[in-house]
Amino acid sequence: MLRIAIAAALLAATPALAQPGPPPGDQARLFLSPSGEPFRGQDGLADWFAGADADKNGALTLAEFRDDAMRFFKVLDADGDGQVDGPENSAYETKIAPEITRMDLGPGGPPGKRPLVRRTDKREPRVGAARFSLINEAQPVRGADADLNQRVSSEEWAKAARRRFEILDTDQDGKLTLDALRPRLAR
Known part of the structure; x- marks a missing residue:
């Protein structure tokens, strides 16, 4: 019981973690683009x-994908200096x-209040x-910070966009379709 009280006190001391998440089932209403832009609905x-x-042709090319990523980069780069630094990243994590x-406490709530579920798949938890x-x-x-200097330059962001596009373009045909991407959300 003491451990639970200590854990609760630590969570309350960390504002971002202390905020309640959306109710179970509502998490599906949030989607983060490959660049991390939130879409709620x-x-x-x-x-x-x-x-x-x-071009509204039902397929995303690398150029469209990168342009979209760079558009969101400009949102993140609030001071317009061509880098997303610590305060701008903090704004992303706390406001955007x-x-x-x-914390994702999973179905059923906190430990002790939910049934134990044995993982049958070998994939890493998300x-x-x-x-x-x-x-x-x-x-x-942070995933775009290739040189690990706690800042993301526009060049690093563009390279991250290319890497993310290549991850999603599983058939390597140079385009992404909505129907091909949809099953990835079910993982």
Whole structure:
């Protein structure tokens, strides 16, 4: 009982973690684009795809995918200096997509109140942003920091967009379709 009280006190001391997440079942209403942009609604994947598909032909090319990523980079780069730094990343985690920092207690609530479930698959559990995205990447802004200097340059962001496109383009035909992406959310 003491351990639970200590854990509760620690969570309360961390504002981003202390905030309650959406009710069970509502988490599906959040979708994070491959760059981490949140879309909240009935079909966030379709909303993101429609906005990224600049020529409205039902397929995303690398150029469209990268352009969409760079558009969101400009949102993250609040001071316009060509880098997303620590304070801008903190704004992403606390204001733009705070759900990525919340603990996922799974179905049934906290430990002791939910049934034990044995994992039958060998895949890594999805944490952070990966719970709401097409790619298993816990924090998409930090994930783009290739040189690990705690800042993401526009060049690093563009390279991350290419890498993410290549991950999603499983048949390597140079395009992404909504129907091909949809099954990735079910993982």
